[in-house]
Amino acid sequence: MxxxxxxxxxxxxxxxxxxxxxxxxxxxxxxxxxxxxxxxxxxxxxxxxxxxxxxxxxxxxxxxxxxxxxxxxxxxxxxxxxxxxxxxxxxxxxxxxxxxxxxxxxxxxxxxxxxxxRLGTLVPAGEVRAQMTRLAQQVDEANGAMLADFAAAIAARFEIPQRDVLHELRRVRTEKKASEAERARGRAQSMTETVEMVVGEGADA
Incomplete structure (x- = not known):
């Protein structure tokens, strides 16, 4: 010992x-x-x-x-x-x-x-979804606001009532939005709930 x-x-x-x-x-x-x-x-x-x-x-x-x-x-x-x-x-x-x-x-x-x-290479998924939702809403609102300008230009060019043109543009826009929303739901259902990611030194970004 x-x-x-x-x-x-x-x-x-x-x-x-x-x-x-x-x-x-x-x-x-x-x-x-x-x-x-x-x-x-x-x-x-x-x-x-x-x-x-x-x-x-x-x-x-x-x-x-x-x-x-x-x-x-x-x-x-x-x-x-x-x-x-x-x-x-x-x-x-x-x-x-x-x-x-x-x-x-x-x-x-x-x-x-x-x-x-802190480096910005990893962002919480909830925060990303919230930001993307806000961005999509802003784009949609901007597009909707343009319809009145489109209707005025078309009405002046073809000498038809602006109100009728605006109504038709809004109808087509609503139909297109509904169709695209349905396609988006289908894509979302095919995605996995989580995505595995390796976090650590040397991990790919």
Missing amino acids: QTMSKGDFARECNVTPGRVSQWLSEGVIGLDCLDGEGRNARIIVDRAKAQIALRRDPGQAMGNGLGTRLDVGPVEQDPSDGPQRVQKRDDVAHQIQLERLEQEKRRNRRETIDEQE
Whole structure:
């Protein structure tokens, strides 16, 4: 069973002594990894490394903890621990690590989506639909307003009542709008509810 002082263990793992003290205070290194008590306690190297690999925060592990050395040999079991106790403790630690890793992934996804929205490469679908609806209404209103001008020009050219021309133009426009609306509904029904999009660094725009 190889043991080291806290300072030597810090050098062994390529971290600062402060990081080792933090691991101890947060329970990343458990009491079962200490040989002795108080300031003179020494760290059981392989057991401590195994616990750090399981319990440390995934964000720290993927960030400034990339240089941490945690290569371990076979971990010597504490004689006071039965096989079931050791297995249960390791299973719990592993589950905690998986949950922390999943939380880190979700946080990274949220940050990536926020960044894409700030850059304008990702826009909420509801906002796009609202903007397109407003634009379509504005175009339709502008076209409707032009009918009076069209009717006046036609009436003057062919010497017929402007009111009759305007009525006919409005009738044809209404029929065309209804026909186009029906075609649009057919196209919309053929579209999927959602579209899968890869969001992240290097993803195609």
